[in-house]
Amino acid sequence: TKVSNIRNFSIIAHIDHGKSTLADRILEVTGLVDERQKREQFLDRLDLERERGITIKAQAVRIPYKANDGQEYTLNLIDTPGHVDFSYEVSRSLASCEGALLVVDATQGVEAQTLANVYLALDHDLEVIPVLNKIDLPSAEPDRIRQEIEETIGLDASTALEVSAKTGVGVPAVLEAIVKDLPPPKGDPDAPLRARVFDSWYDSYQGVVVLFRVVDGTVAPGDPIRMMSTKKEFEVTQLGIFSPDAVQVKRLSVGEVGFLTASIKELQDARVGDTITHAKKPADKPLSGFKPVKAMVFCGLYPTEPSEYEALKSALEKLQLNDAAFNFEPETSQALGFGFRAGFLGMLHMEIIQERLEREFEANLITTAPTVVYKVETVQGGTLFIDNPAKLPDPSEIAVFSEPYVRMEIHAPGEYVGNIFKLCEEKRGLQKDVRYLSSNRVIITYELPFAEIVFDFFDRLKSATRGYASLDYEIIDYRPADLVKLDMLINGEPVDALSTIIHRDKAQQQGRAIALKLKKSIPRQLFEVVVQASIGQKIIARERNPPMRKNVTAKCYGGDITRKRKLLEKQKAGKKRMKRMGNVEIPQEAFLAALRTN
Ligand code: GTP
Numbered sequence: 001t002k003v004s005n006i007r008n009f010s011i012i013a014h015i016d017h018g019k020s021t022l023a024d025r026i027l028e029v030t031g032l033v034d035e036r037q038k039r040e041q042f043l044d045r046l047d048l049e050r051e052r053g054i055t056i057k058a059q060a061v062r063i064p065y066k067a068n069d070g071q072e073y074t075l076n077l078i079d080t081p082g083h084v085d086f087s088y089e090v091s092r093s094l095a096s097c098e099g100a101l102l103v104v105d106a107t108q109g110v111e112a113q114t115l116a117n118v119y120l121a122l123d124h125d126l127e128v129i130p131v132l133n134k135i136d137l138p139s140a141e142p143d144r145i146r147q148e149i150e151e152t153i154g155l156d157a158s159t160a161l162e163v164s165a166k167t168g169v170g171v172p173a174v175l176e177a178i179v180k181d182l183p184p185p186k187g188d189p190d191a192p193l194r195a196r197v198f199d200s201w202y203d204s205y206q207g208v209v210v211l212f213r214v215v216d217g218t219v220a221p222g223d224p225i226r227m228m229s230t231k232k233e234f235e236v237t238q239l240g241i242f243s244p245d246a247v248q249v250k251r252l253s254v255g256e257v258g259f260l261t262a263s264i265k266e267l268q269d270a271r272v273g274d275t276i277t278h279a280k281k282p283a284d285k286p287l288s289g290f291k292p293v294k295a296m297v298f299c300g301l302y303p304t305e306p307s308e309y310e311a312l313k314s315a316l317e318k319l320q321l322n323d324a325a326f327n328f329e330p331e332t333s334q335a336l337g338f339g340f341r342a343g344f345l346g347m348l349h350m351e352i353i354q355e356r357l358e359r360e361f362e363a364n365l366i367t368t369a370p371t372v373v374y375k376v377e378t379v380q381g382g383t384l385f386i387d388n389p390a391k392l393p394d395p396s397e398i399a400v401f402s403e404p405y406v407r408m409e410i411h412a413p414g415e416y417v418g419n420i421f422k423l424c425e426e427k428r429g430l431q432k433d434v435r436y437l438s439s440n441r442v443i444i445t446y447e448l449p450f451a452e453i454v455f456d457f458f459d460r461l462k463s464a465t466r467g468y469a470s471l472d473y474e475i476i477d478y479r480p481a482d483l484v485k486l487d488m489l490i491n492g493e494p495v496d497a498l499s500t501i502i503h504r505d506k507a508q509q510q511g512r513a514i515a516l517k518l519k520k521s522i523p524r525q526l527f528e529v530v531v532q533a534s535i536g537q538k539i540i541a542r543e544r545n546p547p548m549r550k551n552v553t554a555k556c557y558g559g560d561i562t563r564k565r566k567l568l569e570k571q572k573a574g575k576k577r578m579k580r581m582g583n584v585e586i587p588q589e590a591f592l593a594a595l596r597t598n
Contacts, residue, residue, distance in 0.1 A: 001074040004184045006255040008076045008213065010094055012121060013103035014111035014470060018133040021165035022103055022174075023077060029171050030063050030075075032244055059199065060211055060257045062243040067179045075178060076257040078198065078213075080117075086345065087474070088293050091120050092198040092273045095289055096213035096257065099127040099182030101174065102155070106132040106140035106162070109441065110152045112411045112470040118153050127182050130160035131174060136167050152437055185255025192283040193217035193225070193276065195252075200270040202321035206238070208264035212276060213257045215287060220251040224279035225262060228286040232269050233279045234262035267324040293325045295343025296404070296475060297350055297454060298387040300331060300368035300497060301357070302339030308364065309338050315361035316340060319353060326353055331388070335497045336366060341388055347454060368497045372450045375402040375478045389499040392485050395536065402478040404450040407432070410461070412469035413440045419464035420444055427452035428503065450475060451501070486511055488518065489532040490584050504535075511541040521590035524548035529584055 013019040027033040063075040080093040094100065100121045104114060121128055130149055132142045142162050149157040161177060163170035199211040219225070223236045240248045241258040252258045264270050272293070275286035303312045316328050326349070331341040344350040350370060357363040374386040377400040378393060386392055408429075410420055414436065424431070424446045433445035453473070461469050486507050488498040498518075502510055511533025518531045524545055533541040 001072065003187070003189075003253075003255045005071060005073045006076070006185055007073060007099070007178050007182050008078060008097045008185060008255065008257060009178055009182055010078045010080050010097045010100045010121075010126075011103055012080065012090075012094075012100050012114070012117035013133075014105070014108075014113040017103050017105040017108065017111070017114070018165045019103055022101070022131070022133065022163070022171070023079065025165050025168055025171050026077065026175065027061065027063065027244065029168065029175065030065050032061070032063055060242060060259075062241045062257065064243075065175060065179070068176055069179075073179050074256075075175075076213075078257065086349075087116070087120070088291070089199070089272055090117065091124070091289070092196065094121050094124050094126060095287075096196055096198045097124075097126060098185060099129065099178070101178070102128050102130045102149075103133050103165075104130065104145055104149060106134050106142050106145050107137050109145050109148050110411070110437075112409055112443075112472040115152065115409070115411075115443075116472040118155075128155060129174075129177050129181055130155055130157045132160050132162050133165050135162045136164035136169065148437060148441070152443070187214070187254035188216045189218060189254045191216040192281045193219055193223075193278040194283045194287055195219060195276040196287050197270055197272055197274045197276060199272060200267055200324070202267055203261075206261040208267055208270045209259050209261055210264070210270045210276070211257075211259050214252050214254055216254065216283070217278065218251050218253040219260070219276070219278075221248075225260075225276050226279040226282055227269060227271075228275040228277055228283075229271065229290055229292075230269055230274070234264055234269075236260050236262050267321060271324055293345065295325065295327055295345065295373075295387075296450070297344045297346055297370050297372060298341060299344075299350065299370045300333060300336065300339055300366075300388075301328070301342050301354075302333065302336040302366045302368075302497075304364040304366055306337055311361070312340070312357075312363050312365075315357055315363055316342070318361075319356060323353075325349065333368075333390070333497045335495045336368075339366075343387065347458070366497075369500050370454050371501060372404050372454055374404075374483065374501055376400070377402075386501070389485055389501050390496050392501065395484075400480050401483045402480045403483060404475050405447055405477055405479050406450050406453065406473040407476050408446050408448055408453070408471055408473040410444045410446070410469055410471045412442055412444070412465050414442050415440070416465040416469065417442055417444065420461070420469065423457075423460055423464050424448065427457060447476070448473075449479075449481065449503075484535050486514075487534050488514060489530075489534060490518070490522075490586070491530055492532075494534075495586075507535055508540050511535075515541040515543045518586075518590055519543035519545055522584065522586055525584060 011019045011023060059079045061077050063077060065073045065075050067073055078093050078097055080090045102118060104110060118128065132145055134140055135142060146157040146160055149155055161170055161173050163174060194216045195212040195214045197210055197212050200208055203209050219236065221236050221239045224233060225236055226233045238248060238261045239252060239258060240246050273290040277283045303309050320326055325345050328340045328342040332338055344353065354367060357365060371387065371389060376384040376386055376393065376398050378397050379399045412420060427448055429446040429448040431446055435443045482504045483501055484504050484507055486500050486502050487494050515531045515533050522529055522545060525548060527547050529545040531543045532539050
């Protein structure tokens with residue numbers, strides 16, 4: 001295709017506003033995907049994604065389209081991940097497009113992630129086409145939503161398209177708008193190759209598969225290429241496009257989107273955001289905006305049985321092959337034995353990995369409290385980044401102790417404003433802005449310590465707003481705070497895996513709450529169990545479990561033998577997920593309970 005007939009676009013939307021459904025419908029209307037395939041949402045790859053209703057990996061599909069003007073166009077739909085944790089990947093996908101469809105649910109309106117994604121798109125100078133979806137529903141209010149888009153985003157929504165991704169109404173008009181309203185790619189076909197990587201994954205047969213968009217120049221199979229950030233060189237073995245299946249091509253040039261393989265063994269060598277150039281005729285400068293993704297939330301992952309250590313390690317390695325943002329290293333805990341310290345982009349990312357470990361790899365895990373990365377300036381003048389409370393230096397060596405802050409935007413109906421303020425204040429938030437879009441829609445902006453939202457913020461916000469709030473956040477800076485390390489002791493022995501870093505004002509309350517939860521969830525033993533919370537040498541909370549008097553099976557003696565066996569089996573199953581700490585058996589629930597603090 002001529003460059004002037006290429007259109008590269010993304011669909012941006014808040015979760016559940018219909019992005020995947022619209023993508024499917026576009027593939028169907030253009031004849032790319034038939035009835036049979038249509039049943040599965042084509043652009044979502046993993047089962048888990050479908051279940052959770054989020055798209056984790058960005059993908060691209062080439063759609064041939066004959067427009068009403070009689071010309072043949074090539075549309076490249078570049079899919080973007082839908083969650084705040086993955087905003088860097090979203091930004092690289094958007095940077096590879098000239099335009100975006102902004103899908104807004106006409107029964108819901110503008111939500112936090114709609115706005116976040118629109119700002120990203122506008123940052124990249126994308127042309128944005130507003131699309132009002134779900135107009136088949138009786139509760140759709142396209143006129144009100146139009147006005148909302150104009151007021152909140154400042155986009156002209158008078159020409160916004162009215163669509164039902166479900167029934168297909170209005171979808172042909174969307175295709176025409178893509179061709180008419182979005183600009184074609186710009187670039188120099190004769191300049192040295194510059195292509196932007198916007199996704200990469202590991203394939204067990206091909207090695208790393210790289211998805212990219214050519215900005216300048218041309219690439220062909222056999223070309224020697226160089227990754228500009230790592231300077232590593234490879235030779236292109238396969239070059240192709242997805243349409244929707246993989247099809248090999250002889251070359252890709254300005255504005256085109258495709259994939260390549262080049263015997264790349266590690267995902268680290270094809271990082272999202274990097275620039276691919278020709279190794280023999282390299283470009284002077286990479287494309288702008290590359291930054292290696294950094295893990296922001298860490299936790300310990302331990303097998304419940306020491307014998308499962310190797311299996312867990314190999315599961316983690318397999319997951320890492322496909323997820324450059326996920327990293328881990330071996331770690332030992334006195335309490336939990338051999339395990340791993342793992343880093344994630346955010347809480348959702350962490351949950352997804354934990355769930356995949358349990359589901360796909362059948363790992364029995366004990367996970368420790370998630371922690372953010374703290375910054376410590378030592379009295380000697382050094383700077384440390386602490387991702388594990390166990391590694392915190394002695395308080396006497398700490399000059400400045402700082403924690404990461406986020407800027408958070410919460411969208412909600414006006415009636416919940418009071419509840420949201422209360423929650424954010426409790427979480428040490430600083431109110432920055434409150435904006436009423438209408439009497440029943442408010443945007444509230446707070447700056448909050450990241451650590452405060454890691455634990456239970458999302459659940460709390462949900463219940464404080466009956467699920468009507470949506471939020472978006474970004475990490476902004478580090479700020480000094482009065483932080484302490486809170487330790488938990490069981491029968492006088494510190495349980496390293498339960499140590500946390502916390503603000504001094506909250507230590508007492510938290511210590512008490514954890515001690516109480518531990519007491520309740522540790523089964524009674526034949527001896528007394530004392531649970532304590534301490535800051536340094538100072539004990540700030542204490543709970544005790546008196547010894548158990550009778551053997552549990554005693555009451556079954558003389559009774560039904562199957563009942564006795566059942567009881568024993570139940571005990572055995574319960575044991576599977578226990579950890580022996582000194583002489584005390586601690587079930588996984590106790591760890592989980594200790595981590596939940598509301
Ligand atoms: P994420 O993948 O989580 O970002 O969600 P999404 O934006 O892709 O939403 P998805 O396409 O999965 O649609 C969410 C829900 O809305 C699904 O139950 C769809 O069937 C439904 N839906 C999507 N479009 C329409 C529409 O035009 N009309 C109606 N009635 N329902 C729709």
